Amino acid sequence: THSSRPQRLLRAVQKGAVRGDARSVVANIDRFCHHSEWAMNIGDEKGAILDSVVSEVNPALALELGTYCGYSTVRIARLLPPGGRLITLEFNPEYAAVARQVIEWAGLEDSVQLVEGGSGDWIPQLKEHFGVQSFDFVFLDHWKERYLPDIHLLEECELLRKGTVVLADNVVCPGAPDYLAYVRNSPAYQSSYFQSHLEYTKAVDGLEKSVYLGTTDA
Numbered sequence: 001t002h003s004s005r006p007q008r009l010l011r012a013v014q015k016g017a018v019r020g021d022a023r024s025v026v027a028n029i030d031r032f033c034h035h036s037e038w039a040m041n042i043g044d045e046k047g048a049i050l051d052s053v054v055s056e057v058n059p060a061l062a063l064e065l066g067t068y069c070g071y072s073t074v075r076i077a078r079l080l081p082p083g084g085r086l087i088t089l090e091f092n093p094e095y096a097a098v099a100r101q102v103i104e105w106a107g108l109e110d111s112v113q114l115v116e117g118g119s120g121d122w123i124p125q126l127k128e129h130f131g132v133q134s135f136d137f138v139f140l141d142h143w144k145e146r147y148l149p150d151i152h153l154l155e156e157c158e159l160l161r162k163g164t165v166v167l168a169d170n171v172v173c174p175g176a177p178d179y180l181a182y183v184r185n186s187p188a189y190q191s192s193y194f195q196s197h198l199e200y201t202k203a204v205d206g207l208e209k210s211v212y213l214g215t216t217d218a
Protein backbone atom coordinates (compact mmCIF):
# COMPACT_ATOMS: atom_id res chain seq x y z
CA THR A 1 0.00 0.00 0.00
CA HIS A 2 1.23 3.48 -0.78
CA SER A 3 1.99 6.04 1.91
CA SER A 4 -0.24 9.08 2.46
CA ARG A 5 0.85 12.70 2.01
CA PRO A 6 1.02 13.25 5.81
CA GLN A 7 3.22 10.14 6.08
CA ARG A 8 5.53 11.42 3.29
CA LEU A 9 5.68 14.78 5.08
CA LEU A 10 6.64 13.03 8.34
CA ARG A 11 9.36 11.06 6.53
CA ALA A 12 10.78 14.31 5.14
CA VAL A 13 10.96 15.69 8.69
CA GLN A 14 12.64 12.54 10.07
CA LYS A 15 15.12 12.57 7.18
CA GLY A 16 15.96 16.28 7.02
CA ALA A 17 15.29 17.85 10.42
CA VAL A 18 17.52 17.76 13.51
CA ARG A 19 15.79 15.94 16.41
CA GLY A 20 14.80 18.44 19.12
CA ASP A 21 15.21 21.44 16.80
CA ALA A 22 11.75 22.95 16.23
CA ARG A 23 13.07 25.52 13.77
CA SER A 24 14.52 22.80 11.51
CA VAL A 25 11.26 20.80 11.68
CA VAL A 26 9.37 23.88 10.43
CA ALA A 27 12.00 24.55 7.72
CA ASN A 28 11.88 20.95 6.45
CA ILE A 29 8.08 20.88 6.22
CA ASP A 30 8.18 24.17 4.27
CA ARG A 31 10.88 22.75 1.96
CA PHE A 32 8.79 19.60 1.38
CA CYS A 33 5.65 21.65 0.61
CA HIS A 34 7.44 24.13 -1.66
CA HIS A 35 9.44 21.52 -3.64
CA SER A 36 7.64 18.16 -3.33
CA GLU A 37 3.94 18.26 -2.40
CA TRP A 38 1.58 21.06 -1.40
CA ALA A 39 -0.03 20.49 2.00
CA MET A 40 -2.48 22.60 4.00
CA ASN A 41 -0.02 23.83 6.66
CA ILE A 42 -0.27 27.55 7.45
CA GLY A 43 3.16 27.84 5.77
CA ASP A 44 6.08 30.26 6.06
CA GLU A 45 4.43 33.54 5.02
CA LYS A 46 1.27 33.32 7.17
CA GLY A 47 3.39 31.45 9.75
CA ALA A 48 5.46 34.60 10.32
CA ILE A 49 2.24 36.49 11.12
CA LEU A 50 1.19 33.67 13.50
CA ASP A 51 4.60 33.90 15.19
CA SER A 52 4.29 37.66 15.72
CA VAL A 53 0.80 37.39 17.23
CA VAL A 54 1.82 34.48 19.52
CA SER A 55 4.95 36.37 20.64
CA GLU A 56 2.85 39.48 21.40
CA VAL A 57 0.29 37.48 23.44
CA ASN A 58 2.94 35.27 25.12
CA PRO A 59 0.18 32.79 26.13
CA ALA A 60 0.47 30.64 29.27
CA LEU A 61 -2.42 28.59 27.85
CA ALA A 62 -3.20 28.25 24.15
CA LEU A 63 -5.77 26.25 22.15
CA GLU A 64 -5.46 25.13 18.51
CA LEU A 65 -8.41 23.70 16.57
CA GLY A 66 -7.12 21.66 13.63
CA THR A 67 -3.70 20.08 14.21
CA TYR A 68 -3.27 18.43 10.77
CA CYS A 69 0.45 17.41 10.69
CA GLY A 70 1.46 19.60 13.62
CA TYR A 71 3.24 22.37 11.67
CA SER A 72 1.45 25.31 13.37
CA THR A 73 1.44 23.32 16.63
CA VAL A 74 5.27 23.37 16.52
CA ARG A 75 5.35 27.06 15.48
CA ILE A 76 3.16 28.01 18.45
CA ALA A 77 4.67 25.64 21.06
CA ARG A 78 8.25 26.75 20.37
CA LEU A 79 7.26 30.34 21.27
CA LEU A 80 5.44 29.56 24.54
CA PRO A 81 6.88 31.00 27.79
CA PRO A 82 8.34 28.53 30.33
CA GLY A 83 5.51 26.38 31.70
CA GLY A 84 3.24 27.45 28.87
CA ARG A 85 0.87 24.83 27.44
CA LEU A 86 -0.83 24.25 24.08
CA ILE A 87 -3.90 22.01 23.71
CA THR A 88 -4.53 21.00 20.09
CA LEU A 89 -7.64 19.21 18.76
CA GLU A 90 -7.62 16.98 15.65
CA PHE A 91 -10.60 15.01 14.34
CA ASN A 92 -8.73 12.82 11.85
CA PRO A 93 -6.85 9.94 13.58
CA GLU A 94 -4.33 9.58 10.75
CA TYR A 95 -3.40 13.27 10.91
CA ALA A 96 -3.21 13.01 14.73
CA ALA A 97 -0.81 10.05 14.52
CA VAL A 98 1.52 11.96 12.17
CA ALA A 99 1.25 15.16 14.24
CA ARG A 100 2.27 13.36 17.45
CA GLN A 101 5.49 12.21 15.75
CA VAL A 102 6.22 15.66 14.25
CA ILE A 103 5.69 17.29 17.68
CA GLU A 104 8.00 14.67 19.28
CA TRP A 105 10.67 15.18 16.58
CA ALA A 106 10.61 18.88 17.48
CA GLY A 107 11.06 17.98 21.17
CA LEU A 108 7.88 19.80 22.18
CA GLU A 109 5.81 16.90 23.54
CA ASP A 110 6.03 18.24 27.12
CA SER A 111 4.21 21.49 26.30
CA VAL A 112 1.65 20.11 23.84
CA GLN A 113 -1.46 18.03 24.57
CA LEU A 114 -2.97 16.57 21.40
CA VAL A 115 -6.62 15.51 21.71
CA GLU A 116 -8.21 13.28 19.08
CA GLY A 117 -11.85 14.06 18.44
CA GLY A 118 -14.36 16.64 17.25
CA SER A 119 -14.14 20.25 18.50
CA GLY A 120 -17.89 20.32 19.11
CA ASP A 121 -17.61 17.34 21.45
CA TRP A 122 -14.36 18.34 23.17
CA ILE A 123 -14.70 22.10 23.80
CA PRO A 124 -17.42 21.55 26.48
CA GLN A 125 -15.10 19.07 28.23
CA LEU A 126 -11.87 21.09 28.30
CA LYS A 127 -12.44 22.70 31.71
CA GLU A 128 -13.10 19.48 33.62
CA HIS A 129 -10.71 17.33 31.57
CA PHE A 130 -7.68 19.63 31.55
CA GLY A 131 -8.49 21.89 34.50
CA VAL A 132 -8.31 25.02 32.36
CA GLN A 133 -10.02 28.29 33.32
CA SER A 134 -9.77 30.27 30.08
CA PHE A 135 -7.41 30.51 27.12
CA ASP A 136 -5.01 33.38 26.46
CA PHE A 137 -4.75 32.49 22.76
CA VAL A 138 -6.91 30.45 20.33
CA PHE A 139 -5.87 29.45 16.76
CA LEU A 140 -8.67 28.34 14.37
CA ASP A 141 -7.47 26.22 11.45
CA HIS A 142 -9.95 23.33 11.27
CA TRP A 143 -13.03 22.89 9.09
CA LYS A 144 -13.97 26.40 7.99
CA GLU A 145 -17.69 25.84 8.60
CA ARG A 146 -16.86 25.00 12.23
CA TYR A 147 -15.23 28.40 12.97
CA LEU A 148 -18.54 30.16 13.78
CA PRO A 149 -20.22 27.40 15.84
CA ASP A 150 -17.01 26.81 17.76
CA ILE A 151 -16.40 30.47 18.66
CA HIS A 152 -19.97 30.55 20.04
CA LEU A 153 -19.24 27.33 21.95
CA LEU A 154 -16.04 28.79 23.42
CA GLU A 155 -18.05 31.84 24.59
CA GLU A 156 -20.83 29.70 26.08
CA CYS A 157 -18.30 27.49 27.92
CA GLU A 158 -16.63 30.67 29.26
CA LEU A 159 -13.28 29.59 27.82
CA LEU A 160 -12.55 33.15 26.60
CA ARG A 161 -11.66 36.04 28.93
CA LYS A 162 -11.32 39.81 28.39
CA GLY A 163 -8.28 40.10 26.12
CA THR A 164 -8.19 36.54 24.75
CA VAL A 165 -6.80 36.71 21.21
CA VAL A 166 -8.49 34.50 18.58
CA LEU A 167 -6.53 34.10 15.31
CA ALA A 168 -8.25 32.42 12.34
CA ASP A 169 -6.49 31.01 9.26
CA ASN A 170 -7.99 30.91 5.73
CA VAL A 171 -10.60 33.63 6.16
CA VAL A 172 -10.31 34.30 2.38
CA CYS A 173 -9.27 30.90 0.94
CA PRO A 174 -11.13 28.56 1.44
CA GLY A 175 -12.94 31.31 3.41
CA ALA A 176 -15.15 31.56 6.49
CA PRO A 177 -17.63 34.31 5.54
CA ASP A 178 -20.15 33.74 8.34
CA TYR A 179 -17.35 33.72 10.95
CA LEU A 180 -15.83 36.95 9.52
CA ALA A 181 -19.21 38.73 9.52
CA TYR A 182 -19.73 37.72 13.15
CA VAL A 183 -16.38 38.82 14.64
CA ARG A 184 -16.30 42.02 12.55
CA ASN A 185 -19.83 43.10 13.60
CA SER A 186 -20.01 41.82 17.17
CA PRO A 187 -19.41 44.39 19.97
CA ALA A 188 -17.72 41.54 21.87
CA TYR A 189 -14.71 41.56 19.52
CA GLN A 190 -12.09 44.02 18.25
CA SER A 191 -11.16 42.44 14.91
CA SER A 192 -8.35 43.12 12.42
CA TYR A 193 -7.34 41.53 9.13
CA PHE A 194 -3.81 40.51 8.04
CA GLN A 195 -3.63 40.03 4.27
CA SER A 196 -1.23 37.34 3.06
CA HIS A 197 -1.19 34.41 0.61
CA LEU A 198 -2.44 30.84 0.63
CA GLU A 199 0.41 28.64 1.86
CA TYR A 200 3.04 27.91 -0.81
CA THR A 201 1.01 29.71 -3.53
CA LYS A 202 0.39 33.20 -4.95
CA ALA A 203 -3.35 33.06 -4.20
CA VAL A 204 -4.62 35.68 -1.77
CA ASP A 205 -5.52 34.54 1.75
CA GLY A 206 -5.47 36.16 5.17
CA LEU A 207 -5.68 35.81 8.92
CA GLU A 208 -8.27 37.51 11.13
CA LYS A 209 -7.18 38.51 14.64
CA SER A 210 -10.06 39.09 17.05
CA VAL A 211 -9.62 40.24 20.64
CA TYR A 212 -12.47 39.15 22.91
CA LEU A 213 -13.80 42.12 24.92
CA GLY A 214 -16.17 40.18 27.17
CA THR A 215 -19.95 40.46 27.38
CA THR A 216 -21.86 43.60 28.37
CA ASP A 217 -24.13 41.86 30.88
CA ALA A 218 -23.02 41.88 34.53
Ligand SMILES: Cn1cnc(CNC(=O)c2cc(-c3ccc(F)cc3)cc(O)c2O)c1
Nearest residue numbers: 040041042066141142143144169170173174
Ligand atom coordinates in the same frame (compact mmCIF):
# COMPACT_ATOMS: atom_id res chain seq x y z
C1 LIG B 1 -9.91 17.55 5.69
N1 LIG B 1 -9.53 18.58 6.61
C2 LIG B 1 -8.96 18.40 7.80
N2 LIG B 1 -8.73 19.60 8.37
C3 LIG B 1 -9.17 20.53 7.54
C4 LIG B 1 -9.14 21.99 7.82
N3 LIG B 1 -8.25 22.77 6.96
C5 LIG B 1 -8.63 23.12 5.73
O1 LIG B 1 -9.68 22.71 5.27
C6 LIG B 1 -7.70 23.97 4.90
C7 LIG B 1 -7.85 23.95 3.51
C8 LIG B 1 -7.00 24.72 2.68
C9 LIG B 1 -7.16 24.68 1.21
C10 LIG B 1 -7.44 23.49 0.56
C11 LIG B 1 -7.59 23.46 -0.81
C12 LIG B 1 -7.44 24.64 -1.56
F1 LIG B 1 -7.56 24.61 -2.91
C13 LIG B 1 -7.16 25.83 -0.92
C14 LIG B 1 -7.03 25.86 0.47
C15 LIG B 1 -6.00 25.51 3.26
C16 LIG B 1 -5.87 25.54 4.65
O2 LIG B 1 -4.90 26.31 5.25
C17 LIG B 1 -6.71 24.79 5.47
O3 LIG B 1 -6.55 24.88 6.84
C18 LIG B 1 -9.66 19.91 6.40
Ligand SMILES: [Mg+2]
Nearest residue numbers: 042141169170
Ligand atom coordinates in the same frame (compact mmCIF):
# COMPACT_ATOMS: atom_id res chain seq x y z
MG1 LIG C 1 -5.28 26.58 7.29
